[in-house]
Amino acid sequence: MNLTRRQWIKNGAQLTAASMLPWSLWADQPQVPHINIQARETTASWFAAPTPIWAYNQPKLTLQQGVMQTLRVTNHLPVPTTIHWHGVRVGNAMDGVSGLTQAPIEPGASFDYQIMSPDAGTFWFHSHHNTIEQLARGLYGALVVTGNNEPRFERDWPLLIDDWSLSRNGRIDPAFANRHNQSHAGRMGNFLTINHQAGPWRGEANAGERVRLRLINTATNRILQLHAAFPGALWLAKDGQPLAIPEPVPEVILLGPSERWDIGWIARDAGQLLEVSGDEPLLVAQVDLNPAEGTGVPAYPDAMALPANPMPHVPAGVNQRVPVTLEGGAMGRLQTAQFQGEPHSFRELAARGQFWAISGQTGMPEAPLFRARQGESVELLLDNRTAFPHTVHWHGHHVWADGRWHDSLTLLRGQKQSVRLMAGNPGKWLIHCHMIDHQATGMMTWFEVV
Ligand SMILES: [Cu+2]
The missing domain is CATH 2.60.40.420 (Cupredoxins -  blue copper proteins)
Structure with missing residues (x-):
């Protein structure tokens, strides 16, 4: 989440101490060290008073396509949990569904997920145990799998868009399961965040740079209606899988819970992402041009199409x-x-x-x-x-x-x-x-x- 300067200095100090250890201590480490993910109680700084939420210490994970990686999940929550790697074609035992593919991770315990994604693209990870409460409390993160032959984007921004249901005191409404909501469209929130931060999200690009926006709907129930005011932007991928040919972005993107859209854009002007389901458009994200760089001729090639992943062939017949x-x-x-x-x-x-x-x-x-x-x-x-x-x-x-x-x-x-x-x-x-x-x-x- 938001690292304060003090935390940053502390982490830096730890890193220095570790790097001074003799090499022999590191000799037996595997080539790809495991990644530690901690599920824990923390707070969000949305208002004057901190809001208690649950979140992972790693809000964004980056994995390499085709490389086996151990993700060690330690549960510091007061309740059991699991993690599902949404959209990643994992082995069944690593799918993270409590009660179906594994027993939940008890408080204080750890579980090693061995994850190898055959696909490059935009995925996400979230709790799959008592999801109705754990997802609503904030247990999710972006999972970016990078491929070897992807075009370079000078800016690459995952945007986890969430819809929180807060009470008047600014805390998460503890009524997670309400019969009326459940028999209708589901619990709708009243507070929008991007990457666990209060909106709007802001980014800056130099004129002519290629920008990749990875839109991820992490809301428990809300379908987002997004208007991407990025002139000339192209739709590159859906749910982590590249489109064979990028398409113009439609006027309104309907992004259901858990769906992802990758958008590519050449920053020749400022751009905005708006949520338009309400009476008034709501600014979700704003990208400004870096004024120091000025405007002018794009400095980079325009090609943005993503290489295909090794997906199965779809035959004409069905079994x-x-x-x-x-x-x-x-x-x-x-x-x-x-x-x-x-x-x-x-x-x-x-x-x-x-x-x-x-x-x-x-x-x-x-x-x-x-x-x-x-x-x-x-x-x-x-x-x-x-x-x-x-x-x-x-x-x-x-x-x-x-x-x-x-x-x-x-x-x-x-x-x-x-x-x-x-x-x-x-x-x-x-x-x-x-x-x-x-x-x-x-x-x-x-x-x-x-
Ligand atoms: Cu439904």
């Missing part, structure tokens, strides 16, 4: 078709669904805190939605029969839809969408709504790759 029907919620038409192996009426489900279903099942069903052999091509027929939008997230996989890869896809009310999933790493993988209020009240299932 199986699976309906993924989203149902339930207020003003929905859900009559009955299976919960814990038994059929229940919507009223009975609501009494058990379940409001949403996927293909007739609510909560985590015992049997997977489908099983696929590694390499199989599965067509998923998404059908949002609810009165609300949903952002569906696939673990360990991206799906192919409308000529792009997505690990999360927002479906508006009534929307149908056919997507293609190429079964990847073996294991048990979640599919859930990334509006955490919906996930927590039933909109979650899983599939198995064998």
Whole structure:
């Protein structure tokens, strides 16, 4: 978070002491030293009085494409936790889903995640244990995987955009699970941050420099409606996967919870990022031109297209078709669904805190939605029969839809969408709504790759 000058000096002193150690002590260290991530209680400096939040000591991680890295997560929180590496095609045991792929990390304990990302791009990491509370308290960070052949950007800025629900005293509203929110669009916040700091975020570029903005929606439930006023900007990637050909940025970017957009821009003028869902546009980020450098001829080549990642080939044929029907919620038409192996009426489900279903099942069903052999091509027929939008997230996989890869896809009310999933790493993988209020009240299932 915000390092004060005193902390900075202290860390500097530690670094000096360590670098004076004799070489022999370092000889047995692995080539890539592990990265320590601490989940802990801290405070944010948004107002005159500090706001208690939970956060990682590393709000931004940078990994190298194709390099195995140990991420040692130590839990300094008073409760158990895990970390999910959102969008990274990890081995199943490293996916961080408590109760499915691992036991939660107890307070005071550590867990080593062995992460090797085959893909370069923009990802993020967040708690996947009691997510409804832990994500809302701030347990997330940016995960940037750098590739060897990427074009150089003189400025590279991840922007983690969050929507906090604060009480009048400036503290996080402790009512994380509210039945009304959960059966509707989810808990909406009233305070926007960028990289855990109060907005607007400000950056500075020299005229002609290439700028890469990595937009990441870390909100628990809010779909951001972003207007990117960066003249000539190009959309480079979705959910960490490059577009084959960069496209002009549309007037409004609909960025559902957990979705990412990479935007490339040549700074010839100042630029702004605005959130436009409310009555008045809200300034999220501002990039100014460095006045000392003046303006003039761009100093760098214009090419910004990102090289493709080693994604699977999508064949014309499919091995199986699976309906993924989203149902339930207020003003929905859900009559009955299976919960814990038994059929229940919507009223009975609501009494058990379940409001949403996927293909007739609510909560985590015992049997997977489908099983696929590694390499199989599965067509998923998404059908949002609810009165609300949903952002569906696939673990360990991206799906192919409308000529792009997505690990999360927002479906508006009534929307149908056919997507293609190429079964990847073996294991048990979640599919859930990334509006955490919906996930927590039933909109979650899983599939198995064998
Ligand atoms: Cu949802």
